[in-house]
Amino acid sequence: MGPLSVPASVTTILLDIEGTTTPITFVKAILFPYIQDNVKEYLLNHWQEKECQEDIDQLRLQAEKDTGLNGFVPIPENDAELQQVVQGVVDNVHWQMSLDRKTTALKQLQGHMWRAAYNTGQVKGEVYDDVVPALRKWKEAGMKLYIFSSGSVEAQKLLFGYSIEGDLLELYEGYFDTTIGPKVESESYRRIADHIGCSTENILFLTDVTKEAKAAKEAGVHVAVVVRPGNANLTDEEKAKYPLISTFEQIILPSAK
Template sequence: MSSPTWVVLDIEGTLSSTHQVLVVLYDYARPRLGPWIDGHPDDPAVVEAVAEIRELAGLPGSAGTPELVAVLHDWMDRDQKVGPLKALQGLVWQQGYRDGDLLAELFPDVVPALKSWHGNGSRLAVFSSGSVAGQVAFFGHTTEGDLTGLFEHHFDTVNAGPKREEASYRAIAAVLDAPADEIVFYSDVPAELHAAAAAGWGTVGVARDGEPYGDADFGPHRTVRSL
């Protein structure tokens, strides 16, 4: 499909390096999660995240910030895609981008590809495990400027579902209001592409040199080294 109605894109390993996410962004968030929780005790998003952490980790209601942070750090160490962790990271990253501490770096081929798709009439969306708030902050503060105007929708594991489950892609298609065969998903993770294909989407595997899935078996999916 040369000009699909919708192009949906993963971020980590596809548009930006894994190092940018798992090292730069994670290292920025790690020491700031506790102070963020303590500094925003009345923020509904923080209150909800704290309650979810306690529930998921089996912590008592009396568990304080050190216990909560220990759970968050453990999830980060294991790269767990857990809702309350992603929500709090997103809030911290939003502030970091606003303060100028963070600047998103994309692979060199990304912005030309985004502008080409957009210019040819395709509509763009993102599906990432990072929170929607984090995604918007990321694309709003890149080395290539503010790219948020190129994207019409942002999806994460909260508003769409897990990235390796077919139902998540069906949910996204319903929001996009488009037939599955008019949507193409780009990702570096074969399991995500399998789930999207099961939902009827077109798929493209992005096998970038030096990335964790650069040498993965993408099976039936069309595979590219760059966009």
């Protein structure tokens, strides 16, 4: 682990979020508890809105499919008492989240709740201290910066648009999520290069996950594995296989040589 000299061919830096720019605990310790603690209030405050009613309809359809699953929580029809419907949705959301489910209906409501939370300043996107100074420096040096994260592009933009360091969206040229392909498949990195309009060897990818680093490397992308507090431990073999950095300050751009 230490300074990493970026090859001269690199013009673009592609960044993972969780475990790379942002503590891996952000989603589990901040975003998910926010939903659990605020879903009831959110439903009551947004009940009259079409979007909120559509979210509830989707959750009810999902609940119908889930009938019979262990611990299943039904959602009463809309002609039931408001309090009963709200409590049904609240209990259903808690039940789904306790099983770490990723149903479209749940993700849709969560996305809308997080948008409201960021907009009102109740939640701010976390970034490590070294991230913003490094990104500014890289951008000033002419590097193009992109994000590749499994969170949706909308969620990525909320995190950086409403971060603890303010609106950071101007730092990035673009955002990719898994609609371009899984992060553990080489083809995704070739597609990203195509979209950017460069060659894979022009890209440096920073991630905490070695399976992603492996896929990127196989596509010809340069990689560094980011070691942050709380990230999954690396095996000795993994440590030997990839350049490791513990802070973005360790990245040395070609022009700075």
